[in-house]
Amino acid sequence: MPLTSPSNNYIVGIAKQTNEATVNTVEEYGAPVFSGTPLPVEGVDRIAVTDAAAIDGDPFKLGDQHWEAQNLVFPAFGLHLGRLLFSLWPTDTLTGSSPNFSHAFSALGGATTWQTMMHTDILGGAVEWTYEAGQCAGMSFSADENGGPLRVGYQIVGKRPTVASYTNATPQSTSTDGYFTVKGAVLKYEADSATPATELNVQSFNLAVSRPVTPLATADGQSVAYLGIGKISFDLTLTLLKDDHEMVRGAFFGAVGGSTPSLTIPTGSVEINCVHTINAGHSFKLAIDKVALFETPPEPDPAASPLTSAVTGHIFKPASGDHVKPTLINARASAY
């Protein structure tokens, strides 16, 4: 009686390319996933011509072969996270000394380096896949009251998938290496000040930084040779255990103490901090210096469920630097 193959044996690797043409054959970092994988993508259509028989025409390939990973979700590992961040924030400024090096990521919206991704085939691992020349299409960061690792969503679109062998990173990240988590860390926000204050009522949050990457086929190309880079956009949502009226009044009345309709948008700030489960000196911070926090007025519930509020953050360009500023403190002694 044959046994089915399980689908759990999976590590996905990533490595920064020195330029578009030079594809890596060695992982810089390999990490397990909560979900997702890079996938080869291609379109197929049918030749739509009139025919004596009322049957669809024969299929043909569109010539748009490329690869994408739209639903990768990683735990936030200490070293691996920096490689992901650098693929969207393309400047890393390192300061500090062993064992705690601070990586401040900046230049969001600037040109970003090319990435190679790789993984073994889940079916036994004998076939190795290499995904060439990818450009990060976005990252997300989320956590909730259930704890565990900060969940890092990663989207990437690239040019050519190949079956090609590669060398694993040594060591690859595992869940025993520890991870960044919000449990035990400090979450801050303020509805109308650039200096956020520590708050204890954040139940969950999701911050997404998206940059659409569009694979562009050409008339004669058999696979995609161009990637179109779109504009950066942001999506911030917070779920708060409601304890005041600041945001709901600010959103509609223009000030946290407002009482009449206003077009003024009050701006505040948000700071998400994570601690590392093993290395006390390591941390991860996401700072949003200027954001309008708009709360939807909560609705009553006869079931007496806890009163929570859904807050949407509309992120502004701050006085200096990026809309979202990641700072990672880990053991990597060189800039990413």
Added chain:
Amino acid sequence: MPTYLSKDKSVQVSGSGPNGEAVGPIVFKTGSYKTEDALEVGVLDELALLDDSPVSFEQKEE
């Protein structure tokens, strides 16, 4: 030649060129760094303009 200062000798910078070329790491071993490399200048110029940057301009010749 453009020269950049760092707040201390631990500063390193990695960046990206306009076509996605990897730039650096640029190591400020002595607290200052001189370069005529256009890719490095592009990365360091942008960084030095930030308010809270550990990298600053010493001089810049066009």
